[in-house]
Amino acid sequence: MFSKFFRSNQKTFGILALLVVVVLVTSFIDVRFRNQETLMNIARYTGLFGVLAIGAAIVIVTGGIDLSMGALIALTGVMFPMLLMEGTPFFNEPASVPVAFAVIVAVSLLVGLIHGLLITRLNLQPFLVTLCGLFIYRGIAKTIAKDQTQGFLDEFGGLKILAKGKLFAVEGGFSGIPYPFIFLLILAALASVFLHRTVWGRHLMALGRNEQAARFSGIPVDRMKIFAYMLCSLIAGLGGALFVMDTNAASPSSFGQSYELYAIAGAVLGGCSLRGGECLAAGVVCGAALVQVSSTAVLFLGVSDTSKFTVIGCFILAGVIADEMLRRLAARRRAMEKAV
Amino acid sequence: MAALLSAKGLHKRFMGVHALNNVSADFFSGEVVAVMGENGAGKSTLMKAIAGVHKPEEGSIEWEGQAVDISDVRVAGALGIAFIHQELNLSDNLSVAANVFLGREPQTFGFFKQGEMTRRTQQLLDDLGVDFKPDTPVSELSIGHQQMVEIAKALSQDARLLIMDEPTSSLSQRETEKLFKLVRELKARGLCIVFISHRMAEVDELADRVIVLRDGKNSGELAKTEITRERIVSLMVGRDLKVPDKTAGLPGEVMLEVSQLRTPRFPGSEVSFTLRAGEVVGMAGLVGAGRTELARALFGIDQALSGTVTVEGRPLVAKTPRDAIRAGLALVPEDRKQQGIILEMAIRDNIAMAGLDKFQTAGFARDGDITATSNEMRTRLNIRTTDVFKAVGELSGGNQQKVAIAKWLVLAPRVFLLDEPTRGVDVGAKSEIYSVVEKLAEEGAAVLFISSELEEILRISDRVLVMHEGRLAGELDRAAMSEESIMRLATGTQH
Numbered sequence: 001m002f003s004k005f006f007r008s009n010q011k012t013f014g015i016l017a018l019l020v021v022v023v024l025v026t027s028f029i030d031v032r033f034r035n036q037e038t039l040m041n042i043a044r045y046t047g048l049f050g051v052l053a054i055g056a057a058i059v060i061v062t063g064g065i066d067l068s069m070g071a072l073i074a075l076t077g078v079m080f081p082m083l084l085m086e087g088t089p090f091f092n093e094p095a096s097v098p099v100a101f102a103v104i105v106a107v108s109l110l111v112g113l114i115h116g117l118l119i120t121r122l123n124l125q126p127f128l129v130t131l132c133g134l135f136i137y138r139g140i141a142k143t144i145a146k147d148q149t150q151g152f153l154d155e156f157g158g159l160k161i162l163a164k165g166k167l168f169a170v171e172g173g174f175s176g177i178p179y180p181f182i183f184l185l186i187l188a189a190l191a192s193v194f195l196h197r198t199v200w201g202r203h204l205m206a207l208g209r210n211e212q213a214a215r216f217s218g219i220p221v222d223r224m225k226i227f228a229y230m231l232c233s234l235i236a237g238l239g240g241a242l243f244v245m246d247t248n249a250a251s252p253s254s255f256g257q258s259y260e261l262y263a264i265a266g267a268v269l270g271g272c273s274l275r276g277g278e279c280l281a282a283g284v285v286c287g288a289a290l291v292q293v294s295s296t297a298v299l300f301l302g303v304s305d306t307s308k309f310t311v312i313g314c315f316i317l318a319g320v321i322a323d324e325m326l327r328r329l330a331a332r333r334r335a336m337e338k339a340v
Numbered sequence: 341m342a343a344l345l346s347a348k349g350l351h352k353r354f355m356g357v358h359a360l361n362n363v364s365a366d367f368f369s370g371e372v373v374a375v376m377g378e379n380g381a382g383k384s385t386l387m388k389a390i391a392g393v394h395k396p397e398e399g400s401i402e403w404e405g406q407a408v409d410i411s412d413v414r415v416a417g418a419l420g421i422a423f424i425h426q427e428l429n430l431s432d433n434l435s436v437a438a439n440v441f442l443g444r445e446p447q448t449f450g451f452f453k454q455g456e457m458t459r460r461t462q463q464l465l466d467d468l469g470v471d472f473k474p475d476t477p478v479s480e481l482s483i484g485h486q487q488m489v490e491i492a493k494a495l496s497q498d499a500r501l502l503i504m505d506e507p508t509s510s511l512s513q514r515e516t517e518k519l520f521k522l523v524r525e526l527k528a529r530g531l532c533i534v535f536i537s538h539r540m541a542e543v544d545e546l547a548d549r550v551i552v553l554r555d556g557k558n559s560g561e562l563a564k565t566e567i568t569r570e571r572i573v574s575l576m577v578g579r580d581l582k583v584p585d586k587t588a589g590l591p592g593e594v595m596l597e598v599s600q601l602r603t604p605r606f607p608g609s610e611v612s613f614t615l616r617a618g619e620v621v622g623m624a625g626l627v628g629a630g631r632t633e634l635a636r637a638l639f640g641i642d643q644a645l646s647g648t649v650t651v652e653g654r655p656l657v658a659k660t661p662r663d664a665i666r667a668g669l670a671l672v673p674e675d676r677k678q679q680g681i682i683l684e685m686a687i688r689d690n691i692a693m694a695g696l697d698k699f700q701t702a703g704f705a706r707d708g709d710i711t712a713t714s715n716e717m718r719t720r721l722n723i724r725t726t727d728v729f730k731a732v733g734e735l736s737g738g739n740q741q742k743v744a745i746a747k748w749l750v751l752a753p754r755v756f757l758l759d760e761p762t763r764g765v766d767v768g769a770k771s772e773i774y775s776v777v778e779k780l781a782e783e784g785a786a787v788l789f790i791s792s793e794l795e796e797i798l799r800i801s802d803r804v805l806v807m808h809e810g811r812l813a814g815e816l817d818r819a820a821m822s823e824e825s826i827m828r829l830a831t832g833t834q835h
Contacts, residue, residue: 197451197452198447198451198452199445199447199451199452200450202438202445202452203442203443205434206431206434206438206439207431208433209432209434210429210430210432212429213429213431213439213442214442214443215413216393216413216425216429217413217429217442217443217444217493218413218414218443218444219443277431277433277434278433
């Protein structure tokens, strides 16, 4: 029983082990890393980026990709403070918090719907559709914000707790678990149940690997795909709101830049295959954590900020290579077993 | 008795091609119907129209006497029509049970019931008499077993009309026998089974009735007692097919010598044989006997574990196909569309692909030479096309295969390895491929002809090598070869 559980989650255990090793080695080399403040900060960023990775994973499961997540984050990231501070285009007064959220949800779902329709009805490639989206949403963000940074100033302190607050904090003791990390755990649990226990998740998995088989089995393939893109955009859009609450202000030209790539890296490190049909939510959480841990760790290990990206890129590449090696090893072992 | 399904006057056009031109057919419960015809005759289109994949533009379909509109596969499924495609339609990342119930999972509030799915799948598998488990990933099953999963899936939705498109094209003899036994059982239960096939022997054995199509029209029907090879062929092609006697060639010097070769798939078996100039050597065996693996290892696609290979007396260590090609080998692979040719590219570009080195000056391709050579090949192999600039995908299967052979002729190889060269090719084109193969041998090449169809092995081979579970089970010369002697070696009943 346990061995079967282990086998089907092999990738997740692999990435978890790597995560633990990186944390331990960095802590050993630099004591400052062992600080709970540092670790909880990493947890907060893991939460923020992990949520995006889950969104990316849901689209990757269908065999697609969403490159527009970062641009959508910029769009909702500037819209959210604008709505709350200045108001909507039609009503020149600040919107209430529920209205602001509702607008962002609506915009995100619309974006996802458009992606889905273009990909399924016009049969365009997801890469191209979302690449165009990347330019368009960034452009819209710059236009509506008149290229000005949008922020909350000192207001909405209560709301910002969603991004900056911590649970179970003890005065002078435990620093508390950041809310974004808790959001991630909840979202990951939901995604896991959805992908592995519900009919719809199963259908996404099936169509991601063999679309024709799914179609001939009577699965509404187009509707499921549109749904996946809408879910991904919704997560990115709400992520934009969460990120801007964290940073307090967003510049339309740089906010969320290349976040989609962090999200995709997290999902792929976590065991999602870009061929579609393969994903474990727990793995994606570990993958997102690994991206954050390693980008913090390189700073502690004395790598200069200028070469940070080089090191992270090499690190992720090494992870992907190791995964491929393990896969080949397993395939060879299976072949040998069969031959005996 | 009213027909289970009755199609009347169906029409279907694809970009100007009249794929179905007033085709009618009746199917009754408790019978096995074979649908035959050359490639492009409209067999698959007819089946797809019935199964809701394509919608006919004109005509009507009745199900048990009631007019029905089969607008998509869901409607067909609900009526009780199941379609097993030639390229199997399974998600190989999912388990057997997940595939069987795909799209129809037993569920409560969207959560599927794993236990019930496993139990019901187990019942179906027991019913079919197969020994894999419901939770086995489909990626670990053989093609034959994957087909059983498709059949289990059809039965799980209470199918009454089961359509199979070339069900035996990638099955071994043993798997085929198992399938036929099952088809007879299903027929006894009152199902109607419709299958498309190119193989006369199996139509003869299995079908109660044969429907023959030609150029998108009904060409004729034969009842059980009327089925003969000649009648079917004349309905299919409207001309007589000559089956010439094979005169044994005069083998020349040794072209290929394989000694104690071990492939990664069968590390425990060594294979040794020789091929001589001017001979066609058949290689028979069940699917999975290691024939394709052997060809791949010889051609440098997979690495042999040990053993030596010499071509015209020179040792060959093929680490990549490039090494093998340089030594004078050519491989026409089993999976034509994936490995043999590039469907989207023009005929002439496919023909030039293997020998591009011959068509270049300082890195620039000499287009005039390529076109001229392609036209030469077109005449030599009788590739039927208006011009050589057409995409290969627009040709029929037989002509595609000729292109896959032509691309090697540019290099004038000494040894041809042909892996199932007539798979999915219609009767007329098959005999053309045989004459191409015979011509290659006459011109002095050595040919290894791998095939799962005994009929063609018997027809084309000067001698036969029979593989069984990775080793060479025996060799038969023209006098000793018969269906029986080959099958005995292939199934391991005789050593």
